[in-house]
Amino acid sequence: MxxxxxxxxxxxxxxxxxxxxxxxxxxxxxxxxxxxxxxxxxxxxxxxxxxxxxxxxxxxxxxxxxxxxxxxxxxxxxxxxxxxxxxxxxxxxxxxxxxxxxxxxxxxRPGGHPPPREEQQVVAEGLRFLHTRPAPGGLPALDDYLTSTVVPRVHRRLARSTGDVPVMAVRLGVDAMSRLRTGHRHQVLLHADLYRENVLFDDTRGVVFIDPLPMVGDPVFDWAFWTVYYDLDRDPVGRLRLATQTSGIPSAEMVPWCLTLCLDGLLYYREVGDPRLGCIGDVMVALAKEAR
CATH class of the missing domain: 3.30.200.20 (Phosphorylase Kinase; domain 1)
Structure with a gap:
């Protein structure tokens, strides 16, 4: 090892x-x-x-x-x-x-095959399929994760910050957290960890989702997570538009989730000195414009 x-x-x-x-x-x-x-x-x-x-x-x-x-x-x-x-x-x-x-x-083979040219469309269709199954019992709930982990973690890290977090990013993220809506859509089994390394492709260039952190909740969480974290180096606006089109969830509902996840990640990056700190701030600004 x-x-x-x-x-x-x-x-x-x-x-x-x-x-x-x-x-x-x-x-x-x-x-x-x-x-x-x-x-x-x-x-x-x-x-x-x-x-x-x-x-x-x-x-x-x-x-x-x-x-x-x-x-x-x-x-x-x-x-x-x-x-x-x-x-x-x-x-x-x-x-x-x-x-x-x-x-x-x-x-x-480890890591799967190279992605197809229409990579993001294939992933979006695969994610929509995952959300078609009725949610099983006995798994953690998104609402509990949000209220007991994400929101307290954000406030705890904000309290420890020393003014080196972009003010605009904080303002966008905190406002977004106050506008999150849960429970008004059908509950599905969420993958909840849609980083690019957890989305592989088989020999037919079909998508294979691995390493889930499953929760039961509103599908908007998966779509927002994918929009933000699937490829931080690429403009997220196209992915947001594809997510709203494929899921049917309006961008006005999805963007607050995106910004909340961004703020959570930004504060973590600041804490550990991750160089992606500036990148995620740019992502927040770009996504916020789509909600106007």
Whole structure:
């Protein structure tokens, strides 16, 4: 296991994860042997899990994924099974005691295939499909996440700021949080972590969504998250317009969610010294203009 992988998991979970990291290679090897898989190597990816590659007796490429957080393990597998068959990896085997699962590999290789030319349209259609399934029970609620995590975290970080956060960005984000609407649309199972690295493509250039942080709530959250974070370096306005067109959610409702997520991210970037701080401020200004 690489030092970078250890550092990411330690940063995410704290020093308590160290002993688990020592056991992970043996746990993955044991699950692979019991399933008749030929192990490849640990795949240096992810911030909250450890991943290895393997093949079965037919030469099919698979992923072995180990979770430190058992709640995250159960929730992610619940979501993948709920959406399957659909644009998600199939679940081949689950070892509940060790929180290790064998998953199909998108496109048969780590990281999947290059995206199609119409990448964002393909992703938008795939996301709309995920939202067509009735939401299952027993998963975290978006409303709870918003009120117990996001809003307190934003105010806590604002209180710690020392005047080095762009005033306009703060004003836009705080005003947007006060205008969020929840509960008036149908509740769906949300992916809730739609960074580009969690959206892969198979050998037919079809989209495959991986690594969800599933919650049940208004689909506007997923569309806003995708609009903001799928590609911070690219103008988000085209993605916002595609999101509103595909989802049917008006931009006047989506933009406050986008700006709230932007402010949450901006304050985190400031706290850790992330160079994307200036970029996300520009994103906020561009998106705010679309709500006028």
């Amino acid at each position: 690489s030092a970078a992988c250890r550092r990411r998991l330690t940063d995410h979970y704290g020093a308590d994860v160290t002993k688990w990291l020592e056991r992970v290679p043996q746990m993955i090897d044991l699950v692979a042997k019991r399933q008749g898989l030929v192990g490849g190597s640990l795949h240096d990816a992810g911030c909250a899990s450890v991943i290895a590659t393997a093949t079965d007796s037919l030469g099919t490429h698979l992923i072995l994924k180990a979770w430190y957080d058992h709640d995250r393990f159960r929730n992610e597998l619940t979501a993948l099974r709920h959406w399957f068959p659909g644009p998600v990896p199939g679940v081949r085997h689950v070892d509940g005691a060790r929180a290790v699962a064998v998953l199909e590999m998108a496109g048969g």
